[in-house]
């Protein structure tokens with residue numbers, strides 16, 4: 001199977017390199033193209049991925065097109081693929097462009113195109129991503145396996161209905177920023193109570209990392225883990241009560257809802 005990487009920016013590079021480093025694919029399985037030749041040259045020089053001269057070469061030689069351009073550039077790429085004379089249904093189109101629906105991709109390419117839309121997040125850059133994907137009407141279970149292999153190489157991956165892709169954007173797509181805010185705020189709390197900034201930041205970061213790892217490795221519900229550390233009349237329950245009084249829980253729910261709504265708005269634009 002030959003994978004054609006269209007767009008070698010941050011995300012395209014992260015997915016390709018992550019999949020290679022995880023051993024899911026080899027450099028020889030990729031062919032890459034970008035309108036910025038220097039972006040492909042860097043990938044060739046550093047990772048041994050071969051550069052294609054143009055999109056047409058990718059379309060002719062690859063089985064999967066990994067669309068990693070900005071959303072605004074996706075339609076240009078699709079029009080070029082549609083007019084390339086390639087056989088309908090031969091290519092799997094796997095797009096990570098935010099807000100570009102499966103229906104939009106299908107409409108701009110072929111009637112029965114095999115399409116998968118995915119939403120990774122930036123921790124994919126360090127192999128710690130959280131991604132979701134949805135299948136187009138003609139995509140097969142074999143196609144889904146390819147998506148899981150590629151996205152799973154740079155983090156965890158779930159399959160959802162297309163109607164939930166905006167929610168995924170609001171949760172895991174935008175979520176790293178919410179957690180950065182949490183880490184910063186926790187560190188501020190430490191500084192407010194006397195810790196030096198660097199130590200406060202280190203402790204806050206490791207606390208978030210450790211707590212997330214506890215949820216993942218124990219498989220316990222976060223509420224159970226929370227109850228386990230909140231002893232009667234202790235320090236943790238005092239902190240939790242302060243968070244509840246300030247509406248922490250509903251602020252998080254509202255953040256995901258606001259980002260989901262914004263994603264829906266952008267999808268219509």
Ligand SMILES: NC(=O)c1ccc[n+]([C@@H]2O[C@H](COP(=O)([O-])OP(=O)(O)OC[C@H]3O[C@@H](n4cnc5c(N)ncnc54)[C@H](OP(=O)(O)O)[C@@H]3O)[C@@H](O)[C@H]2O)c1
Pocket residue numbers: 006007008009010011012033034035036039068069070071073076077096097098119120121122173
């Ligand atoms: N970064 C994230 O957090 C994130 C998360 C989830 C999904 N995504 C999605 O991932 C996609 C890529 O994002 P990114 O941050 O990696 O963008 P990026 O760094 O700008 O990379 C996109 C690359 O594609 C090139 N390009 C533009 N038009 C092209 C064309 N017609 N053919 C081939 N290459 C073309 C761009 O060149 P120019 O710079 O010259 O235009 C650029 O090198 C976006 O659709 C985004 O929605 C990103």
